[in-house]
Amino acid sequence: MINKRKIFSAFFAAVVAVSISGCSMIQKTPEAIANSAVAVVNGEKITNDQLNKDPNTIQLIAQAKQQYGDNYSSNEEATSIIKSQKEQILDNMITQLVLSQKAKELNIMPSDSKINSDAQAQIDKMKKQYFSGDESKFEAALSQQGLTEKAFKDMYISQVKSQEVQESISQYLTKNIKITDKQIEEYYNKNKDKYTELPNKMTLKHILVKTKADAQKVKSRLDKGESFDTVAKEVSQDTATKNKGGDLGTIKANDTNYDSQFMAGANALKEGQISDPIQSNFGWHIIKCTKKITYPVKKLSEVKSTIKTQLESDSKTKLINEKITQWKKDAKITKKEKNIQ
Known part of the structure; x- marks a missing residue:
């Protein structure tokens, strides 16, 4: 304490x-x-x-x-x-x-x-x-x-x-500032993965390299059929996972412990899919989703007030920042x- x-x-x-x-x-x-x-x-x-x-x-x-x-x-x-x-x-x-x-x-x-x-x-x-x-x-x-x-x-x-x-x-x-029902519905339809009964889960592997060119070389090797685990052990810069074939285990789709760009790329993958090069604050990644567990999406009526509050907050922050920038200018x-x- x-x-x-x-x-x-x-x-x-x-x-x-x-x-x-x-x-x-x-x-x-x-x-x-x-x-x-x-x-x-x-x-x-x-x-x-x-x-x-x-x-x-x-x-x-x-x-x-x-x-x-x-x-x-x-x-x-x-x-x-x-x-x-x-x-x-x-x-x-x-x-x-x-x-x-x-x-x-x-x-x-x-x-x-x-x-x-x-x-x-x-x-x-x-x-x-x-x-x-x-x-x-x-x-x-x-x-x-x-x-x-x-x-x-x-x-x-x-x-x-x-x-x-x-x-x-x-x-x-x-x-x-007013948030309309149409705005709420559009946001809901574009972000349904945020409103599942339980957070979706995915089992991931990744290969971390320094440059985009290096990541493209890795992707090319994988596209030609080389083993993800073998390539990871050979070239990945992530010392915590390279010897495990880049295995990150199973993580929640909304896990904030990972870089936001990395998570956006991982969430976009289907089970069994390998990503194109994805940049994060740590370098460039090639990500493989080996398993994906998805849960039912909540009804719009259940999350409407939550979405409205979020959109109001985002709109206010955006407007205030724009005004302050202009006033300082x-x-x-x-x-x-x-x-x-």
Whole structure:
């Protein structure tokens, strides 16, 4: 079981670690460095200070300290990773700022009072969960880490604001999305294998090679009648299965432990069929389905609500991503990665 008090303490430690790092930086460099812009979005700055106080950066620094020690800043590998990760965090901050600006423009920005209230509610829940509601124990824990409740709350306000802006934008954009019975029926007819009484099963063998050309050579040999097991033992790059003739055993048709492209290719095979070259994240495969067990498909009426929920979710995600991409494209964004400290 996860020790929640330890997680809580680690979180405090991460905050303090970055706070100490920040103080050191201020002593060594001009205060202007902290206030320098690392990005400008439609005239609004994101500063080094804001970047370093982002919860994701705090977690990043805590992980660096854990892996490389307190002197992580003198480790070339650590500083390179931190810089790269900070650039990704900055990209997320830019997106959040674009969304906040758009929420203000659309007059759907959550009020400061609501954000503050929700943040306080989360802190109160934390007090109850970790400290049985004992205010003095909570304050003592903060004090031990050199923190005030206000500083701790400020972090939650930032997180809650991001979450609630995203929710407001999502509700605004997707309020008119409707899924028709025709869409549900079409999806059902194209994906009946997803709605069987039990997950379909298939017994598979595969040969993994590095390139498409290599896979085509394997397929050619098999088409000429060579044994799948023999070819697998000779050329397969999958050390776990090659000596077994590429045997993967029997797996469920919806098994998410396998690469999605691999599974799509395997599911398309009939019993006894050998695939053409199929690419996955691991290389190129030739797959053989030696046995297939299929189950009856549920009636549309039994899965209609499930399909509707799935299609609504997919449509909302697609629309939101398209809009955010367009808003970022339309925004005047200047990134200044060289200023990241």
